[in-house]
Amino acid sequence: MSEVKHRKPRSNFSKTAPPGGTRSTPSAGKKGMTPSAVNTKEKMSKKQEDGETWTSWLNLGACLVTMVYCGYRHAELMYTIHENNMWFTNIKEVEREISFRTESGLYYSYYKQMVQAPSISQGLHSLIHDNITEHPDTINVLERMNIYQEVVLSILYRVLPIKNWVQPIFFYINSVFALHAMLVWALFLTAYFLSGSWLAGILTACFYTFNKVDTTRVEYIIPLRESFSLPFIWVQIAATTYYFRHNCSPKKEKLSVMIIFISTLCFSLCWQFNQFVLLLQAFTLFGTWILDMVPSRKIQMLFIAQGTSLLLTCFLQFFNKMILGSLVMSFIPSALLLIYLKGDELKPCSVPSRIIKVFGYSLTVLVSMILLQNLFKLILGIDADDHIYKFIMSKFNVGHARDFDALLYLCIDAFGFLQFDTFERLTQGVVFPLYVVTHLGMLIILFIAVLQNWSNHVHDTNVKDHTSAKKIHLLSCRPELAYHAVLAVFFGMLGMSTLRMKYLWTPYMCILGSVGICDYKVWRTLLSPLKTQGIIVQIVRHFMTLLTLTILLAIALSPLLKELEELKEFWDPDTVELMEWIKSNVPKGAAFTGSMQLLAGVKLCTGRPITNHPHYEDKYLRFKTKELYQIYGRRTPKDVHDILKKYKSSYIILEDSICLAPSKGCRTPDIVDIDNGVIPDHGKAEPGLVKSNIPRFCDEIRYESPAYTKYFKLVFSNRTFRVHKVL
Numbered sequence: 001m002s003e004v005k006h007r008k009p010r011s012n013f014s015k016t017a018p019p020g021g022t023r024s025t026p027s028a029g030k031k032g033m034t035p036s037a038v039n040t041k042e043k044m045s046k047k048q049e050d051g052e053t054w055t056s057w058l059n060l061g062a063c064l065v066t067m068v069y070c071g072y073r074h075a076e077l078m079y080t081i082h083e084n085n086m087w088f089t090n091i092k093e094v095e096r097e098i099s100f101r102t103e104s105g106l107y108y109s110y111y112k113q114m115v116q117a118p119s120i121s122q123g124l125h126s127l128i129h130d131n132i133t134e135h136p137d138t139i140n141v142l143e144r145m146n147i148y149q150e151v152v153l154s155i156l157y158r159v160l161p162i163k164n165w166v167q168p169i170f171f172y173i174n175s176v177f178a179l180h181a182m183l184v185w186a187l188f189l190t191a192y193f194l195s196g197s198w199l200a201g202i203l204t205a206c207f208y209t210f211n212k213v214d215t216t217r218v219e220y221i222i223p224l225r226e227s228f229s230l231p232f233i234w235v236q237i238a239a240t241t242y243y244f245r246h247n248c249s250p251k252k253e254k255l256s257v258m259i260i261f262i263s264t265l266c267f268s269l270c271w272q273f274n275q276f277v278l279l280l281q282a283f284t285l286f287g288t289w290i291l292d293m294v295p296s297r298k299i300q301m302l303f304i305a306q307g308t309s310l311l312l313t314c315f316l317q318f319f320n321k322m323i324l325g326s327l328v329m330s331f332i333p334s335a336l337l338l339i340y341l342k343g344d345e346l347k348p349c350s351v352p353s354r355i356i357k358v359f360g361y362s363l364t365v366l367v368s369m370i371l372l373q374n375l376f377k378l379i380l381g382i383d384a385d386d387h388i389y390k391f392i393m394s395k396f397n398v399g400h401a402r403d404f405d406a407l408l409y410l411c412i413d414a415f416g417f418l419q420f421d422t423f424e425r426l427t428q429g430v431v432f433p434l435y436v437v438t439h440l441g442m443l444i445i446l447f448i449a450v451l452q453n454w455s456n457h458v459h460d461t462n463v464k465d466h467t468s469a470k471k472i473h474l475l476s477c478r479p480e481l482a483y484h485a486v487l488a489v490f491f492g493m494l495g496m497s498t499l500r501m502k503y504l505w506t507p508y509m510c511i512l513g514s515v516g517i518c519d520y521k522v523w524r525t526l527l528s529p530l531k532t533q534g535i536i537v538q539i540v541r542h543f544m545t546l547l548t549l550t551i552l553l554a555i556a557l558s559p560l561l562k563e564l565e566e567l568k569e570f571w572d573p574d575t576v577e578l579m580e581w582i583k584s585n586v587p588k589g590a591a592f593t594g595s596m597q598l599l600a601g602v603k604l605c606t607g608r609p610i611t612n613h614p615h616y617e618d619k620y621l622r623f624k625t626k627e628l629y630q631i632y633g634r635r636t637p638k639d640v641h642d643i644l645k646k647y648k649s650s651y652i653i654l655e656d657s658i659c660l661a662p663s664k665g666c667r668t669p670d671i672v673d674i675d676n677g678v679i680p681d682h683g684k685a686e687p688g689l690v691k692s693n694i695p696r697f698c699d700e701i702r703y704e705s706p707a708y709t710k711y712f713k714l715v716f717s718n719r720t721f722r723v724h725k726v727l
Contacts, residue, residue, distance in 0.1 A: 059198075062198065063192060063198035063201065066188075066198055066201065066202060067185050067188045067189065067192075067198070067201060068185070070184055070185075070188055070201070070202060070205035070206075071181035071182065071183075071184040071185045071188070071205070072181055073209075074180065074181060074184045074205065074208070074209050075177040075178060075180055075181035075184075076177075077209060077212075078177050078180060078212075078216070078218055078219045079173075079174070079177050079219075080564060081219045081563070081564070082173070082219045082220065082222070084564065084566060084567050084568060085219070085220065085568050085570075086099055086568070086569070086570045087567070087568070087569040087570065088173075088570070089170075090569075091569065091570050092576070093169070094576055094579055094580065094605055095570050095572070095576060096169055096570075097112075097169075097601070097604050097605050098570075098572055098575050098576065098579065098601055098605065099570050100222070100223055100601075100604065101221075101597065101601075102596070102597040102600055102614050103224070103597075103600055103613075103614035103615055104221055104222065104223040104224055104600075105223075105600040105601045105603070105604040105605075106133075106600035106603065106604070106613050106614060106615060107145070107147060107150060107223045107224070107225070108150070108169075108172065108223045108604060109600070109603050109604035110127060110141060110145075110147045110150045110151075111147075111150035111153060111154050111168070111172055111223075112168065112604065113126060113127070114127070114150065114151060114154030114155070114158075115154045115157055115158065115168045120154075120155055120158060123154065124142075124151070127140075127141045127142055127147070127151070128140050128141070128142060131609070132603060132607070132608075132609045132610070133603065133609075133610065133613055134610075134611065134612070134613070134621060134624075135591040135609035135610060135611050135647070135648065135649075136591070136609075136647065136648040140318055142316075142317060142318060143317050143318035143319075143320055144320075144615070144617070144618060145272070145615050145617075146225055146269060146270055146271055146272050146317075148269045148270070148316065149228045149269070149270055153171070153172055153175055154168075156171075157171050157172075172222075172223075173222050176218060176222050176223075176227050176228065177218070179227070179228060179231040180216065180218050180227070180231060182231045182235065183230060183231035183234050183235075183507075184205050184208060184209075186231065186234035186235045186237065186238040187201075187204050187205065187208055187234055187238075187507055187510060187511055188201035188202075188204055188205055189201065189238040189241075189242075190204075190234070190237060190238040190241050190511050191203070191204040191510075191511045191514045191515055191518070193238065193241045193242050193245070193480070194241060194480065194481070194484065194511070194515045194519070195514070195515045195518040195519045195520070196519070196520060197518045197519075197520070197541070197542075197545070199518055199542065199545045199546075200514040200515055200517070200518035200519075200545070201514075202549070203513075203514040203517065203518065203545060203548060203549055203552075204510045204511050204513075204514040206549060206552055206553075207429070207430070207431040207509070207510035207513060207514060207552070208507060208510045210429055210552060210556035210557070210560065211425070211426055211429040211431055211506065211510070211556075213425060214422050214425055214426055214429075214502065214506050215503065215506045215507055215510065216503060217503070225270055225271040225272060225273075226271060226273075226500075226503060228270040228271070229266075229267050229270035229271035229274065230503060230504070232263045232264075232266040232267035232270065233263070233267045233277060233504075234507065235259065235263040236259075236260050236263035236264050236267060237487075239256045239259040239260045239263065240256070240260055240302065240480075240483065241480045241483070241484070242256050242480075243256035243257065243260065243298065243302075244294055244298065244479050244480035244483055245478075245479075245480055246476070246477050246478070246479060253298075257301055257302075257305055260302065260305050261305040261308065261309055264278070264305060264306055264309040265309040265312055265313060268309055268310055268313040268323075269313050269316065269317075272615075272617055274310075274313075275310075275322075275323065275326035275327065275328050275329075276328075276494070277494075277504065278306055278310070278328045279326070279327050279328040279331060280487070280490040280491065280494060281306070281487065281490075282303070282306060282328050282331050282332060282335065283331075283490060284483060284486045284487040284490060285299050285302055285303060285335075285483075286299075286331075286335050286362075286365065287486045288479070288482050288483050288486060289335075289339065290358050290361055290362065291358070291446075291450050291453075291482065292450075292453055292454075293446070293449065293450070293453075293475060293479050293482035293483075294479045294482065294483065296339050296344055299339065300336060300339055303332050303335060303336050304336075306328070306332060307329070307332040307333070310323055310326075310328065310329055310332075321380050321381075321382045322382065322385055322617070324376055324380060324382070325373065325376050325377045325380060325382035325385065326373075326385075327369060327373055329373075329376070330368075330369045330370070330372035330373035330376060331365070331369040333372065334365045334368035334369045334372060335365050337368075338361060338364060338365050338368075342361070351451065351454050351455065354454050383619055385617075386619065387405040387406070387409075387616070387619075387622060390403050390405060390406040391405070391406045391409040391410065391415070393406075394406035394407075394409075394410055395410060395415075395497075402674050402675065402688075403675075404622075404626045404671060404672075404674075404675040405616070405622050405626075407666075407671045407674065407675070408616070408671060410666075411666035411667075411671065413499065414498075414499050414500040415498055415499065415500060416498075416499050417496065417497060417498075417499065418495055418496045418497075418498075418499050418502055419499070422502065426506070426509065428555065429552070429555070429556060430513075430548065430551060430552045430555065430556075431509050431510055431513045432509060432513075434512075434513035434514075434516050434517060434548070435508075435509035435510075435512050435513040435516075437516060438512045438513060438515060438516030439485065439488055439489075439512050441516065441522075442481055442484070442485040442488075442512070443485050443489075445474055445475065445481070445485075446475065446481070446482050446485045446486075448474050449473045449474035449475040449476075449482070450473075452473035452474055453473040456473065484508075484511075484512070487508075488505075488508045488512060491504045491505040491508055492505050492508075517541070517544055517545050517548050518541060518545050519541070520537060520538070520541060522541075523537050523540050523541040523544075524537045527540060574718050574719055574720035574721060575601065575720070575721075577718055578653070578716070578718070578720075578721050578723070579601070579602070579605040579606055581716050581723075582602065582605075582606045582608060582723075583605070583606050585715075585716075586606070586608060586650075586651065588607065588608065589609065590608060590609070590650035590651060591608070591609040591610065591611055591647075591648060591649050591650050591651070592608055592609070592610050592611070592649070592650070592651050592652070592653060593610075593611045593612070593628050593631065593644060593647070593649040593651070593652045593653070594631075594652060594653035594654070594655070595653075595655060595658055595668070596612055596613055596614040596616075596625065597614060598653060598655065599611070599612060599613055599653075600613055600614055602653070611624070611628055611647050611648075611649050612624055612625045612628055624647065626675065627643050627646075627647075628643065628644070628647065628649075629668065629671075629672050630643055630672065630697070631652055631654065631697055631698055632658060632659060632668050632669045632672050632696070632697070632698050633669065633672040633673060633676055633678075633696070633697060634673065634676070634678055634692040634694040634695065634696050634697070635694065635697050636694060636697075636707075637697065637701070637707055637708045637710070637711050637712065638711065640697050640711075641711040641712070641726065641727075644726045645726065649726055650725065650726055651715070651723055651724065651725055651726065652712070652723070652724050652726065653721055653722070653723050654698045654701070654721070654722045654723075654724070655720060655721060656720065656722075657720065658698070659696070659698035659699055660699065663680055663681035663682045663683065665680065665683065669681070669696060669698070670683065673692075674689070676692075677689055677690060678690060678691070678692040679691050679692075701722075701724065702722065710727075711726070711727055712724040712725065712726060712727060713725045713727055
């Protein structure tokens with residue numbers, strides 16, 4: 001009895017002790033509980049941990065399966081729309097190739113060239129010593145253009161056992177659609193990492209797919225550089241999101257950095273505009289560091305990954321000088337130097353003083369960037385990117401109003417400002433209002449978090465170790481939100497200024513719009529006045545996610561299904577007739593001059609040399625194109641003949657759709673006239689422009705007067721094209 005009485009108080013004590021009182025050490029647990037109770041508690045704890053592990057694995061498995069399905073369905077949809085619009089599987093090979101318009105055809109021609117080469121090494125040699133693309137000059141295509149994707153795909157096609165059941169062109173387009181399945185996976189994961197819910201990933205994928213008019217154009221411009229590059233930039237952004245999470249383990253950080261490096265390298269290799277996108281990312285990284293939202297070591301690591309990727313891209317492109325002379329290559333070392341000099345120590349100061357410091361640091365790094373870039377360009381003799389700055393200045397009415405290169409860009413719709421109807425469509429597609437509210441909320445939260453963080457340091461003036469003075473702020477546990485809030489602003493500015501770049505911004509709308517609906521902490525904050533429990537918050541956020549998805553499907557599913565019922569066929573008999581005539585009647589060494597867009601197709605379909613092309617990133621080529629485009633200007637036949645003989649052109653192709661287009665200031669003849677100092681047709685007299693009495697060459701040559709037949713001979717014509725041999 002005495003033994004039983006002795007045990008009861010100990011047992012009662014263990015029941016009434018404060019939580020954790022009997023678990024402070026292993027010995028305390030053993031003294032306060034019987035061995036059987038300890039074993040029972042350990043078994044229950046183990047079962048609970050096992051249950052949580054199984055639940056997390058099941059949740060991850062469901063997430064991955066759903067992600068893969070969403071990406072597959074998106075790629076399948078893009079393929080179906082492309083097939084419905086072109087009837088791609090049934091038209092002739094020449095028609096398939098013609099469907100790759102403008103620079104798309106030029107890029108695909110290198111894939112075709114590699115596939116048809118006797119060997120991989122000979123194919124690579126023909127690219128490095130190419131004398132067809134810019135006749136009569138020999139260029140290194142791997143240096144001048146971003147075509148490593150064509151090289152990789154052609155090698156894969158040659159080495160994989162697929163030649164008997166897949167034609168080269170279908171392997172090419174299916175590879176691009178597969179990459180866009182990966183793009184949807186990256187968007188899905190980014191939304192999942194930000195919100196903690198894979199329902200956000202589903203909603204993001206649906207937003208992206210149902211708003212496809214403004215989120216992607218891969219279904220009709222398959223070979224363009226952005227079709228290859230955008231999937232990699234979104235993989236990089238997804239990996240960066242995970243890397244910035246505050247609870248990311250060292251092993252996962254290393255894996256994230258490796259993915260960031262590889263995806264940044266692939267993105268840089270795939271698109272000539274990589275430097276501008278990476279510059280905005282570098283600005284964002286610097287901004288999150290200067291606002292003290294992300295640890296400096298992580299920012300430094302990403303700067304190093306970015307810089308290394310660009311240097312490796314430069315090396316793989318045979319030391320392409322434009323990369324070394326880019327702003328981002330000057331910004332990265334400037335930012336790294338400032339971070340090193342400033343260090344991690346946060347000295348206490350007032351909020352106004354810290355704002356002044358932020359402006360001072362920002363101005364310092366920007367000035368350093370500009371000086372360093374000018375130094376690089378001076379040492380390396382870089383001037384190939386001058387046209388970009390002329391275009392930007394002309395776009396905002398600052399000089400270069402009559403520059404030929406600037407006018408060419410300004411007259412292309414893709415380089416114009418974002419049209420307002422884009423926002424109307426995205427609003428009808430549900431995503432834009434959600435994005436605006438979410439992004440605005442994120443910016444407000446970022447502003448509050450910055451003030452909280454800076455205010456914490458103001459009150460720590462007596463702390464000797466200032467690095468330990470950091471206190472908790474609103475984004476302490478979610479620093480990745482600061483990164484996305486800033487980067488989305490930069491992508492938004494880029495998208496609104498240049499229509500072509502909206503495809504960087506609209507996917508962000510899909511992600512942030514979904515996160516705003518699916519984020520647990522958002523609903524917990526909104527429902528906090530009602531004193532709701534966690535399970536109620538979960539029910540509300542899942543209900544609102546499903547409600548949003550239902551509304552989206554009700555609005556967008558029916559039009560999409562109707563679109564899938566529309567069956568069309570590619571039809572361009574005049575261009576087909578031209579290409580087949582060239583292949584049958586023109587010697588293989590004869591070179592062609594014409595519009596940049598058409599000549600890309602001539603090279604692809606016929607393999608004949610061309611004098612100019614749409615990849616407009618070389619200064620000498622731009623000068624050459626301006627001279628060759630005199631075929632659309634008011635010039636004498638002798639002037640034009642001299643220019644064509646200078647570049648050893650054998651034939652010229654004239655298009656009435658260009659020559660006789662209504663004069664509105666942006667047609668090719670108008671641009672040529674303005675650059676020549678001539679008043680365009682139906683144009684107003686302006687200072688520096690004079691009226692010319694010389695007839696327009698492209699129009700006058702059709703009448704075959706002796707002045708023209710002396711230099712040119714008509715050898716082919718149809719409703720669209722006229723081919724003249726240069727005598």
